[in-house]
Structure formats: structure tokens, C-alpha cells
Amino acid sequence: MSEWLVPAHVDRSKVVDFDLFEDRRFAQAESPHAALYALNKEAGCGIYWSPHNRGHWMVTSLELAHEVAKNTELFSSTEMTLPPMPPELEPKLIPLNLDPPEHRRYRLPLTTAFAPRRVAALEGMVRSYAVELIEAVAKGKRCDFVHAIAEPFPIITFMRLMGMDTTRLHEFRTWITDLMSPDESPRARAYQNIRLMMGELIEARLARREDDLISFLLDTPIDGRPPTVEEMHGYAMLLFAAGLDTVANALAFSMSHLASDQALQEQLRTDPSLIPKAVEEFLRLYGVPIPPRTVTRDAEFGGVHLKKGERVALVLPAANLDPEAFPQPYRLDLTRSNSKHVAFNVGPHTCAGRYLARMELRVLLEEWFARMPNVRHDPESTRQYRLGLTLACIKLPLVWD
């Protein structure tokens, strides 16, 4: 472990050799979540200093995760890159990268747009996409679940919700994949293309409103005035970043669990009323984002000394496996009360799309069990994961009889 990545104010007992992007535990464990569970068992849940990625704090206990998320005065969202980028290169996603009180003004229109009543009205449309995708897969005896379902399903739903032209699905899907690329040039190209497409859509809706999210946001004032075109672009970019990869990965991790548990598949097919409970357990067990915060001033917190400017990774997927909060945390338990889990975080930045996300997961599983026999992991092809601030399952080969 490199000593220079451990500053003098950090107590040595609080240093844990864990690298969020390429830790040795990830190579040894069967999945990213198994690796985080191994970390919890080894170090205990709490707040630790990771000497990797230029050094940062990691919060892995549920209680401290709640405290960090709610204390926006000490933990700011204005700089969320890790490893840290120069301030001028920090993304400015609205309202993700804003702190209260400014955050609230921009968040309100999204809270209304994704309220339970509006999400419920989308269910029929979401269900018809789920059926279409599953029926295409059901004709065969194997598939890569990520390519066939987990990835396109939230994208089609989202395009329809926004009011985008779904005949451009293929093109748009390529851009979304490029947007998640670790390389700069495909990311920049995708960003330009999406911006162009969104620009055309915003212009069209400015001229004539339709029954879609863009029209709704155009008519929802920010501080008593209509949003500017630039603010509309800001919303659109955040929604792409926040609402596509997350649902795709939550779905893929859930299906991966199911493929290893034949009895659970039987149980959910026989009694679909258990599916919402299963969705909640999947969300807890297989958290996706690890959002960072930046410390705003020197302070004592959770028994450690924090210095202004330090990054704190909210390792929400590890906090959801905290044995203090969830007995036998790495076990799926349909009778568990999950009210405290942080899959969507808590506090002012709680996921604005959580009702939509839950509905997408539930509907997809309902239609899956209505049409598909039990599935297993394909013994001839391996699962693939991607680590980092979004835990991802990028390939999930399945077979069935």
C-alpha cells in the first residue's frame, strides 16, 4: 500500500486496502456484490480510508450512509468525480450536482414528473414493451439477457416517456452505450449526437406540446419562469445518465440471482404477488450506484477526522449488506422489512425516478414469469461485470429447456 496516499490526519486503523475500480476481491469473488460483502466481513461496516484513486473515504455502514446523505452542509454534491477531476471538468448535472437550497428549485419539476400517479399511467405502455422483448427471446433456448432485454427495455421506455422517435432506437442505443464508454472520444461523439437529437425535440415541443415529459417540463416553471433551453438539455442529460444504466444493471443482477435459484423462480411464477417483495430484496442486495460527495470543511465524523476537499464514496451497495441493519444480509429473504435500504439513497438527492424504476422491474418480472420456463446460467459462456462508481453486469448468458 502506498504510504503517500494516506495523509497524516488519517488514523492507520481506518485504512483499508480496497480499490473501487479494480480490487483484488473483485477478481476472487463471483460477483461485485460478493466482493463488497467480503469487504464488510473483513473490515466491518463503517467509514474507512481507501489509499487508491488518489485517496478517499468510503462509507459502508447503513447508519453512516444515512447521515452523510442527509448532511448536505458537510457533504456536498457539487463535485462528484472520483478520482477527482479539475473543477472546470466536473460535470454539472441538474439537480444531481447542486446542493440545497438551489437543488430544491430544480428538483421539484422532476418530483412532479415522476410522481407515483404519473408513473402508474405509464404502466400499460411499459408492459407492452416488456412483452415484445420477452416474446422475441422466448422463441429460442438461450440469450444474453443484457443484450436482449436489460439494456433495450429501459431505453425504449425512456424514449417513449420523453417523446422521442422510437424508430431511431438502434441509433440511440449505440449512443447510450458510447456515453458509458471509458474512452473520451466515443463519449464526446455520443454527447454531441444526443444533444442534437434533444435540441430538435425541444424545438418541436416549444412549437407544439404533446403528451410527453419534454412538454411537461417545458410547462413546469422553475422559480416562477419557464425553463431555458439549456436547462432542458441539463435535465435530459441527467435523465439519460441516471435512468438507463441503473435500471439495466438492476435488472441484470436480479436475473443473475434468479438463474442461480431455481426454487425462487418456481415460487415467483406460482405466486406473482411476491414479485414486488422480490424486487425490493433485489434492489437491496444488488445496489448499483456509488455516489461520491466532497467534504466542505474540516470536521469530526463517525470517529474520523475529515479534511475540506476530501472525497467520500457512499458505497450504498455495501451499506445495504450491513449485518447491523439487515441480519444475514447476503441472503434473499422475502419476509424482510427493507424500509431503510439505500439502493435509491436517502435525503434530498433520493432517486427521483424510484417509482418508475420499481415499476419497470416489477412489470418485466411479471411478464417474464408469465412466459418463460426456469432459466440457468449458460455453462458455455461467462458472465461479465464492470466495476467503478456504477456496478454493472454487462453480459449475462442464460439457457433454458
Ligand code: HEM
Ligand atoms: C434501479 C434503478 C435505479 C437506481 C438503483 C437509482 C439510484 C439512484 C441513486 C442512488 C441516486 C442518488 C444519487 C446521489 O445521491 O448522488 C439517484 C438519483 C437520481 N435518479 Fe435514480 N436510480 C434508478 C433509476 C432511475 C430512473 C429510472 C430515473 C429517471 C428516469 C432516475 C432518475 C434519477 C434522478 C433525476 C436523480 C437525481 C436526483 C437529485 O439529485 O435530486 N433514476 N438514483
